[in-house]
Amino acid sequence: MTKKLVLMDHDGAIDDFLSMMLLLTMADVKPLGIVVTPADCYGKAAVSVSRKIIQLMERTEVPVVESTVRGLNPFPPEFRRDCLIIDNFPLLNERELVTAPVSITGQEFIITQLQNAPEPVILMVTGPLTTIAEAIATEPQITNKIAELVWMGGALSVSGNVEKVFAMEHDGSAEWNVYWDPIAAKQIWDTEIPVTLCPLDLTNTVPVTPALIRQLSKQRKYPLSDLAGMCYALAIPQNYYCWDILATTYLAHPEFYNLEEKETDIITQGASQGRTIIKSGGRKIKVMTEVDREKFYLYLLQQFAR
Numbered sequence: 001m002t003k004k005l006v007l008m009d010h011d012g013a014i015d016d017f018l019s020m021m022l023l024l025t026m027a028d029v030k031p032l033g034i035v036v037t038p039a040d041c042y043g044k045a046a047v048s049v050s051r052k053i054i055q056l057m058e059r060t061e062v063p064v065v066e067s068t069v070r071g072l073n074p075f076p077p078e079f080r081r082d083c084l085i086i087d088n089f090p091l092l093n094e095r096e097l098v099t100a101p102v103s104i105t106g107q108e109f110i111i112t113q114l115q116n117a118p119e120p121v122i123l124m125v126t127g128p129l130t131t132i133a134e135a136i137a138t139e140p141q142i143t144n145k146i147a148e149l150v151w152m153g154g155a156l157s158v159s160g161n162v163e164k165v166f167a168m169e170h171d172g173s174a175e176w177n178v179y180w181d182p183i184a185a186k187q188i189w190d191t192e193i194p195v196t197l198c199p200l201d202l203t204n205t206v207p208v209t210p211a212l213i214r215q216l217s218k219q220r221k222y223p224l225s226d227l228a229g230m231c232y233a234l235a236i237p238q239n240y241y242c243w244d245i246l247a248t249t250y251l252a253h254p255e256f257y258n259l260e261e262k263e264t265d266i267i268t269q270g271a272s273q274g275r276t277i278i279k280s281g282g283r284k285i286k287v288m289t290e291v292d293r294e295k296f297y298l299y300l301l302q303q304f305a306r
Contacts, residue, residue: 003030004122005147006251007113009067009106010034010050010244011127011177012041012083014231017049019126019244021224024059025303026252032113033063035106037127039180040075041083043067049083051099052092056223060099067106067131071180073274076166082234091227110135111142120147124251126244128177129153133184136191148194152247153177153185154276155200156262156287162274171271175200178266179274186266195285196259198247199276202288206242206296208232215301224304242296249296250288256299258290 006029010016020034034054036046043066050064086092102109110131114121123132123146136143153175155161160174167179178185188195213232219225232240250257263282267275 003028004251005030005032005117005119006122006124007032007110008034008124009037009110009127009131011037011039012043012046012049013079014082014086014235015242015244016040016126017053017086018228018231019248020050021053021057021228022245022248022300022303023124023251024054024057024062025224025306029251031062032117032121033065033109035065035067035109035131037067037069037106037131039071039127040176041080045083045087047101049087049092051097052087053227055095055097055099056092056227063102063109065102065104065106065109069107069130069134071128071130072183073167073179073181075176075180085234086231089227089230091223091230106131107135107138111139114142114145115139117145120145122147122251123149124248125149125151126247128180128184129188130181130184133187137187143191143193146193148196149188150196150198150247150250151177152198152203152244154197156264156276156278158201158204160275161200169271170273173272174274175276178276182266182268182274185274186268189264189266189283195283196250196288197285198250198288202291203241203243203246206246206291206293208235208240208242210236212297216304219301219305222305224306228304242300245300246291246296247288249299253295253299256292256295257288259286260289261285262287
């Protein structure tokens with residue numbers, strides 16, 4: 001069976017790293033590379049963690065590249081620091097890195113990979129869309145090589161997760177991946193790229209619980225379960241969900257999900273900037289609306305048992 005060509009763009013938070021790990025376990029996926037957008041992270045540290053995970057998984061053929069874009073509404077430092085902690089986990093530092101850093105920017109890498117791909121590529125994005133938008137603005141014809149954009153982002157019928165304590169002039173209706181750069185999201189909405197969205201409406205139903213962490217702990221003889229358990233332990237003081245991992249699992253098991261077509265738009269200005277709305281006559285996208293939670297959690301445990 002021909003493998004799906006996938007290019008991943010993540011932004012270096014706990015769930016991004018675990019989503020990258022999950023992607024690299026998928027037998028029917030050929031990853032073309034990992035781009036780190038410096039949003040919910042510190043770029044250099046997030047690249048370092050990504051490279052160390054790839055080496056741990058013995059997938060050093062997969063390049064990791066840092067984007068140089070910046071967002072309009074930066075993540076708070078309190079959110080971004082997890083990558084600095086994970087970069088010092090003993091499990092990731094038992095061996096010296098054997099690969100050299102990639103010297104081009106993430107946006108240049110996306111252009112090159114899409115231009116050279118033998119067939120259209122799936123973009124798996126678990127952070128903001130800024131790097132993708134900049135690559136397309138530089139070389140618009142690469143949209144023809146994008147088969148689908150699968151994105152964890154947005155909040156359609158539920159409250160957003162942008163809290164007033166971190167965004168004093170915002171009304172709390174936006175999800176962070178959109179809010180970081182709503183203009184970039186709108187730029188993608190103005191293209192004809194097929195979009196499949198995993199919004200907060202669905203991710204709110206799959207929390208990271210102490211029970212899930214205990215199950216991973218029972219599997220800690222496996223390096224991936226050990227690493228996932230340690231990463232999730234950092235998140236326990238927060239209300240944490242399987243945001244990015246839920247979106248990424250769709251690549252391997254779309255049958256777990258119910259999808260609906262919806263007409264949508266992105267608000268780019270004012271107190272609701274970054275809000276994703278249902279709008280009659282708006283951009284048609286596919287939205288993940290339901291997931292088989294039991295199968296989803298079992299799949300995570302299965303894939304990390306290695």
